[in-house]
Amino acid sequence: MTLEQELQNLSGIQLDAGEVFSGKKSGRLMNGFSERVSCTPTVNSEYLFHDSMRDIAVWFMSPADPLYLFGPTGSGKTSLIKQLAAKLKYPVLEVTAHGRLDFPDLVGHHSVQKGNMEFQYGPLALAMKYGGLFLLNEIDLLDPATASGLNGILDGESLCIPENGGEMINAHPMFRLAATANTNGAADTTGLYQGTLRQNLAFMDRFWLCEVGYPEKGAEISLLGNIAGDLPESLRESMVEYANEVRQLFMGMGDKQHYGETIDVTFSTRTLIRWVDLTVKFQPLAKQGIQPVTYALDRALGFRAAPETKAMLHELAQRIFPQLADE
Incomplete structure (x- = not known):
């Protein structure tokens, strides 16, 4: 079974937020998924949650602006959001940014399947179409021009795929988009993170920012x-x-x-x-x-x-x- 087929078969359920994150019922419901798929993170029972989990848990509870997590190397930005996603059985479609990453890499491409040319959805398109978390790591390594291609998606607009006959994908109600970075998008002033780029101000304005430090x-x-x-x-x-x-x-x-x-x-x-x-x-x-x-x-x-x-x-x-x- 392909990942797309796994995602097609998923169904959303409502979970008690308190029971999910603290083990105590709160009466406040939030959306999750009924079962895991191959890209759903595994729950680590020994994982040490940061105080920042409060912000991310609230972000997961309802449709909101895209989330931008930043903090020093080793502070656990990616593992934090993936462990919270694991508790909700959220599929995580993950990409690590780099200077040569292009927007079509996120959307999809044509490939030969059983002798026929077929369009294969990329991680962003899959998350939008079927629901799930699209996680873009090291986003401050991304060329600002490429990043600007996400502006419409960040604003809640549909994704248009010209390469697939102009297909329009409306965001699934359980689609979420999050990014991680070592900087807050304003470039590196410390010399610690060579290669990071200052991101467009209009691009950064679309995010809910969350700083993740080292655990107490x-x-x-x-x-x-x-x-x-x-x-x-x-x-x-x-x-x-x-x-x-x-x-x-x-x-x-x-x-x-x-x-x-x-x-x-x-x-x-x-x-x-x-x-x-x-x-x-x-x-x-x-x-x-x-x-x-x-x-x-x-x-x-x-x-x-x-x-x-x-x-x-x-x-x-x-x-x-x-x-x-x-x-």
């Missing part, structure tokens, strides 16, 4: 307690402190950094979890005189860093974990 310290400590309760609580707290220090350095907000100074890696919650998981797995190395924490740190993050950054990460580890000798 207490939430991540609680998460680590759930997945690695055997590690001492003080160690888990220090690991979260370390991750937040690295994030500050990445954003150029370290105590001793000058304007424009940054490092080339950062800690997502996913990387933090990987570090903790590897620390547990490498515990036997302690018998060989190797510290599992710093050994796991390199394999979770350090090996991706430039040599000078890696040295800085080790110095920071010695400061935050004074009881541990560097390997």
Whole structure:
């Protein structure tokens, strides 16, 4: 069965918003889907939701302006909206933008099917036709001229496909459009995100903006307690402190950094979890005189860093974990 056939067979249902997002009935109904399809995200029971989920949950509840999520690398913008979509069984048709992406790539193209030339709908057309979330990641890498092709869709107009005989697609009631980016559309002033482009003001004016930062310290400590309760609580707290220090350095907000100074890696919650998981797995190395924490740190993050950054990460580890000798 093709994805289009899966989407054709979907039906919408009404769900209690409180029950979906908090497990407690609220009496407030919202639309979702009755079953999952191949492009529906899988619910991650250990996922750590940001405070920003409130904005996105409200956005999902009723037809609204398109949503633009922005924030630093590793803050979980894409995973946040996909996990909320997973709870509603929303299909997610996802595209990552780049400088060569053209509007027809989103709409569709002709291809040979069983000896015949047929039009194959692209992700935007499928989401509009059958309902679902069209998710455009890294939208600030998109050429503003290409982005402007979305203006009519962002305004709620129908999609015209000249290549398919001028077909007009009216947006399905459960069609949603969201974009993610590292910048707020006004280009990068920090030097962190090379290649990002300043987006047209009229284009940006069509979006509901939501800023997504890194999770709160207490939430991540609680998460680590759930997945690695055997590690001492003080160690888990220090690991979260370390991750937040690295994030500050990445954003150029370290105590001793000058304007424009940054490092080339950062800690997502996913990387933090990987570090903790590897620390547990490498515990036997302690018998060989190797510290599992710093050994796991390199394999979770350090090996991706430039040599000078890696040295800085080790110095920071010695400061935050004074009881541990560097390997």
